[in-house]
Amino acid sequence: MHSKEQHHQAEYYKELGERILQYEEVVLFGPTNAKNELINSLRNNHLFNAVKIKIEPADKMTENQIHAYVRKYFLGH
Numbered sequence: 001m002h003s004k005e006q007h008h009q010a011e012y013y014k015e016l017g018e019r020i021l022q023y024e025e026v027v028l029f030g031p032t033n034a035k036n037e038l039i040n041s042l043r044n045n046h047l048f049n050a051v052k053i054k055i056e057p058a059d060k061m062t063e064n065q066i067h068a069y070v071r072k073y074f075l076g077h
Contacts, residue, residue, distance in 0.1 A: 013041050020051060027073050029058040 016038060020026050028035035035055050042048045061069065 025052040027054045029056040031060050
């Protein structure tokens with residue numbers, strides 16, 4: 001069962017990685033360690049060297065709070 005979950009997680013991170021490659025800058029945030037696991041998996045691939053990826057801790061948020069956080073983050077740069 002654990003192996004199956006790891007496989008699903010690896011596939012999900014791969015899909016996220018494909019989407020991240022479409023951007024110059026990305027912020028990963030949230031209350032869990034998944035953002036750290038994702039960045040660690042991406043760092044193994046040199047294609048992500050061209051993408052500025054920042055990790056920010058954040059509490060659990062509503063969808064509106066997420067949108068406001070992203071707007072504030074990127075407008076503040």
